[in-house]
Amino acid sequence: MKRAVLFRAFVFALLLGSTITFAQLKPTPDAKKAEVKETCPFSIIGMWKPEALTDADPYLLSFSREGSVTLFTRTEDASPQDFEMVDAVKYRFDSKSSPRRLQFTVGRGNDVFPPGTTTLLIAETDDESFTTKDPQSGISKRWVRVRTHRYFFTFASRLPDSEQGGIALAMWIRLDGRKTEFESLGVFPAKDDAGKTVTTFGAAPNEVSSSFESDKRKDVEPMFRIELSEAEFLRSHAVFDTWQKRIQKQRLPFQDPYQNVMELFMNATDSISSCRKEMKLRSVDKPFLDDLISRNPPSNRPVEYIRALRKKNDEVHLPDAAYPWIWRPMLPIQQ
Secondary structure, three states: OHHHHHHHHHHHOOOOOOEEEHHHOOOOOOHHHHHHHHHOEEEOOEEEEEOOOEOOEOEEEEEOOOOEEEEEEOOOOOOHHHOEEEEEEEOEEOOOOOOOEEEEEEOOOOOOOOOEEEEEEEEEEEOOEEEEEOOOOOOEEEEEEOOOOEEEEEEEEEOOOOOOOOEEEEEEEEEOOOOEEEEEEEEEEEEOOOOOEEEEEEEOOHHHHHOOOOOOOOOOOOOEEEEEOHHHHHHHHHHHHHHHHHHHOOOOOOOOHHHHHHHHHHHHHHHHHOOOOOOOOOOOOHHHHHHHHHHOOHHHHHHHHHHHHHHHOHHHOOOHHHOOOOOOOOOOOOO
């Protein structure tokens, strides 16, 4: 019974919404800061732990896109993916556009959740932490993200030659300590219905994406790779989702695959740069971009764009020597 009481206190001090804008925080006199808070949404998707994880308070919560919250207890010497699942419930918000409360409902109830609806208030948030308040007890509690994955974004390219066509990709990469997952969009050579090799814009096959995992290949033009936080990755991944839908619905903005990839590259750059708190990406400005387009054929423009972006942001580029080829997520009982 003591365990159930502790667990209930843990849950009631925690739960909150899936997508909460920074505009919900207390207003600031600094107009620039206020602008950032309005344009950079907070995402709760992922796993969170109490700020001080202890044996007496060992529970973690994992929020999904589908509206479920899974409760885990830490398993000694195990990665977060192997934690023991304790319970799962559904959650929803009072408002999709400006949520300020989380409500979750349990039918018959259990040792953790009472039957009926429980509501918690949203106190404050940032990319890596949040605080909730129990409206009845007034108790607040702060939670921090658990690193279950590492996230990277890469621009990679190869100029066309006499034997094979060019490749230019925007790559969203996840590491979970077991495997590397690539999600890539761009231009690459592929066979059409008649068996002819043509330059295609779309989702790149894994064998194409994985060939750009290292920057040491001689046929790879200078790539640009950076590490993202989980929140940055989720925001940027919205660009991938948008372009995937355009491809599936055959509603690409241009007929020319190289025009599409240039538009994709700029969308992806903006999505990363707009909300970074440290080391913001320096974008390729319009005069430089106009000059780049005027001086290069379409097939060369993505390569030159990546080269220019890398030159402007070389201090944040992650070379092979700094890439975590061997990494396993671990969570000490106290942090």
